[in-house]
Amino acid sequence: MKFKLAFIGFGVVGQGLAEILYSKEEELREKYDFEFEVLAISDVKLGSIYNKDGVDLGKILELVDEGGKISDYPEGKTGLDSIETIKDTEADTIIEVTFTDMETGGPALEHVKTALNEGKHVVSTNKGPVAQEVNQLLDLAERNDAHYKFEGTVLSGTPAINLAMKNLAGCEINEIKGIVNGTTNYILSKMEESMGYQEALDKAQELGYAEADPTGDVEGIDAQGKTLILSNTVMNADMDLEEVERKGITDITKEDIEEAKEGNKRWKLIAQSKRTDDGIEAKVSPEKIPLDHPLAGVMGPTNAITFSTDHLGEVTIIGPGAGKEETGYALMVDLLSINDELKG
Amino acid sequence: MKFKLAFIGFGVVGQGLAEILYSKEEELREKYDFEFEVLAISDVKLGSIYNKDGVDLGKILELVDEGGKISDYPEGKTGLDSIETIKDTEADTIIEVTFTDMETGGPALEHVKTALNEGKHVVSTNKGPVAQEVNQLLDLAERNDAHYKFEGTVLSGTPAINLAMKNLAGCEINEIKGIVNGTTNYILSKMEESMGYQEALDKAQELGYAEADPTGDVEGIDAQGKTLILSNTVMNADMDLEEVERKGITDITKEDIEEAKEGNKRWKLIAQSKRTDDGIEAKVSPEKIPLDHPLAGVMGPTNAITFSTDHLGEVTIIGPGAGKEETGYALMVDLLSINDELKG
Numbered sequence: 253m254k255f256k257l258a259f260i261g262f263g264v265v266g267q268g269l270a271e272i273l274y275s276k277e278e279e280l281r282e283k284y285d286f287e288f289e290v291l292a293i294s295d296v297k298l299g300s301i302y303n304k305d306g307v308d309l310g311k312i313l314e315l316v317d318e319g320g321k322i323s324d325y326p327e328g329k330t331g332l333d334s335i336e337t338i339k340d341t342e343a344d345t346i347i348e349v350t351f352t353d354m355e356t357g358g359p360a361l362e363h364v365k366t367a368l369n370e371g372k373h374v375v376s377t378n379k380g381p382v383a384q385e386v387n388q389l390l391d392l393a394e395r396n397d398a399h400y401k402f403e404g405t406v407l408s409g410t411p412a413i414n415l416a417m418k419n420l421a422g423c424e425i426n427e428i429k430g431i432v433n434g435t436t437n438y439i440l441s442k443m444e445e446s447m448g449y450q451e452a453l454d455k456a457q458e459l460g461y462a463e464a465d466p467t468g469d470v471e472g473i474d475a476q477g478k479t480l481i482l483s484n485t486v487m488n489a490d491m492d493l494e495e496v497e498r499k500g501i502t503d504i505t506k507e508d509i510e511e512a513k514e515g516n517k518r519w520k521l522i523a524q525s526k527r528t529d530d531g532i533e534a535k536v537s538p539e540k541i542p543l544d545h546p547l548a549g550v551m552g553p554t555n556a557i558t559f560s561t562d563h564l565g566e567v568t569i570i571g572p573g574a575g576k577e578e579t580g581y582a583l584m585v586d587l588l589s590i591n592d593e594l595k596g
Numbered sequence: 597m598k599f600k601l602a603f604i605g606f607g608v609v610g611q612g613l614a615e616i617l618y619s620k621e622e623e624l625r626e627k628y629d630f631e632f633e634v635l636a637i638s639d640v641k642l643g644s645i646y647n648k649d650g651v652d653l654g655k656i657l658e659l660v661d662e663g664g665k666i667s668d669y670p671e672g673k674t675g676l677d678s679i680e681t682i683k684d685t686e687a688d689t690i691i692e693v694t695f696t697d698m699e700t701g702g703p704a705l706e707h708v709k710t711a712l713n714e715g716k717h718v719v720s721t722n723k724g725p726v727a728q729e730v731n732q733l734l735d736l737a738e739r740n741d742a743h744y745k746f747e748g749t750v751l752s753g754t755p756a757i758n759l760a761m762k763n764l765a766g767c768e769i770n771e772i773k774g775i776v777n778g779t780t781n782y783i784l785s786k787m788e789e790s791m792g793y794q795e796a797l798d799k800a801q802e803l804g805y806a807e808a809d810p811t812g813d814v815e816g817i818d819a820q821g822k823t824l825i826l827s828n829t830v831m832n833a834d835m836d837l838e839e840v841e842r843k844g845i846t847d848i849t850k851e852d853i854e855e856a857k858e859g860n861k862r863w864k865l866i867a868q869s870k871r872t873d874d875g876i877e878a879k880v881s882p883e884k885i886p887l888d889h890p891l892a893g894v895m896g897p898t899n900a901i902t903f904s905t906d907h908l909g910e911v912t913i914i915g916p917g918a919g920k921e922e923t924g925y926a927l928m929v930d931l932l933s934i935n936d937e938l939k940g
Contacts, residue, residue, distance in 0.1 A: 280766065411763035549893030563924075567913070568914040570913075571908055577907050581907035585763065
């Protein structure tokens with residue numbers, strides 16, 4: 253079927269998806285019967301455009317690449333803000349890729365609600381709304397015959413959520429243990445190569461893995477949000493962010509790393525969510541993982557999750573946890589999955 | 597929806613599924629809207645039963661557990677052979693779990709064809725028909741509005757095929773590399789703990805990982821069949837078994853293992869299928885894997901596959917490769933996936 257798309261936000265991730273859509277248009281039609289038109293784009297910095305007959309994605313990407321504004325696109329209406337773009341255009345599917353605000357959900361929460369209330373599908377890599385009220389949003393989607401997908405909120409395009417929700421259907425998942433933050437995993441990997449914490453952090457910043465203010469990563473805040481998402485989706489919990497215990501990696505020393513090594517273990521920042529008699533318990537904390545466990549071998553910025561199940565024991569998926577193309581692809585697979593479900 | 601099931605074969609794997617169906621009947625209905633009745637079972641050794649109102653799965657499992665025959669079940673028609681059970685009963689979904697014959701497909705091939713020709717869905721863990729003519733069978737299924745699923749032919753219930761075909765939709769998979777035989781991986785793991793080949797094989801036989809005649813495993817024949825299946829499904833090839841090059845692990849010595857270790861590598865029997873300018877090339881052979889690759893950390897009877905993709909780079913899944921419950925579950929997830937597709 254043919255999707256009429258609107259991008260809310262057109263930063264790195266949005267552009268990542270746009271590039272995949274643009275370069276694979278023909279293949280997507282032939283292989284998956286997936287067709288699309290981009291009707292609208294609205295971005296806080298780059299301005300907005302709306303054309304009910306569709307815009308030329310190639311030209312838009314060129315424009316942005318050359319430092320231009322989306323509102324410079326020659327044909328269409330400019331000046332619509334994000335809510336107007338969601339409500340007042342003929343787009344039937346909203347790609348929500350604005351900035352993440354874990355504490356309140358931010359404007360993204362309003363974007364998702366508005367779209368679902370209009371019966372429009374939403375694909376999003378935005379952790380805010382999912383962390384805040386995923387179950388309410390999924391209910392809202394169902395009531396309005398719309399789909400809400402967010403594979404990219406955890407492990408970017410690596411299919412962690414779909415794996416748990418679809419491929420492991422019929423299994424009871426009793427515990428999730430994962431490496432869900434690439435920056436801290438990179439730092440710990442480098443410390444094992446004998447760098448100190450500060451040196452490893454500098455290196456991560458130099459490579460663009462860590463931001464100038466690394467707090468969100470190294471204090472486990474990013475991982476905490478993802479743990480909440482995994483708990484509230486895969487584990488069917490209904491928790492708030494504060495209920496996920498959190499401890500980062502800033503206290504780990506070279507000596508700790510050496511000591512673990514001697515015991516055939518390796519420090520990892522582990523996101524954990526498990527079923528207990530008192531409900532789901534979730535936390536983020538550094539943990540010494542035995543070297544023969546699949547998570548121990550996951551080095552550098554790579555991410556991984558182990559699902560402990562009744563029928564299969566442990567199933568582990570390992571893949572990228574970030575990146576423009578990788579996260580853009582998460583939106584692509586969400587769109588294909590809606591396409592599949594609508595075809596029936 | 598409600599499935600009317602017929603088991604063709606009721607050995608370990610069939611019973612594995614039956615136990616899951618029996619123990620999770622209520623959960624499957626509530627959570628997945630999946631309902632079922634078992635109308636018929638036909639097994640070469642245990643006899644057959646057909647009752648259009650359904651048989652009591654609990655009683656059947658009890659009967660078999662106590663060493664009885666299925667044909668001893670009190671209510672229903674006995675004596676139907678496999679083809680009659682497929683054609684002449686009201687079952688709409690066939691669970692094909694007879695013995696595997698990789699060379700010809702064996703009676704299983706006839707079973708699958710007969711069922712699909714009748715417009716009946718087939719779920720199967722039987723490698724024979726998939727290896728022989730998967731593409732023709734999938735065409736036949738489509739022409740008859742039926743579904744043919746076989747997740748359990750590779751990595752038992754670990755969702756390798758679904759991961760590649762569904763969760764990685766939109767990605768180009770350029771190479772598959774996997775550990776798809778648990779017996780040989782167990783032997784190689786034990787050899788690293790300083791056992792000789794023969795001692796490790798004895799141990800594998802003692803634990804039931806290896807058969808009395810271990811040729812199928814140690815010469816790579818089992819892995820060859822799975823490589824063919826991955827090539828013809830995930831990689832869209834149309835190959836015959838002979839086109840998959842094969843070398844087993846019987847030549848690997850303790851010295852080889854030590855030498856690899858010194859170079860920070862580890863021997864694994866690797867199933868490989870890759871896209872080249874001349875089409876798909878597939879082979880099974882022992883390979884030295886760098887210790888920092890996810891496949892290197894997969895020890896004992898565990899299986900794993902790494903998919904190399906355009907958008908995500910490498911994505912690896914690790915999980916069990918065999919077992920009664922694990923393989924029975926593969927059929928369960930196939931049934932749930934048909935249920936999903938029929939609901940639309």
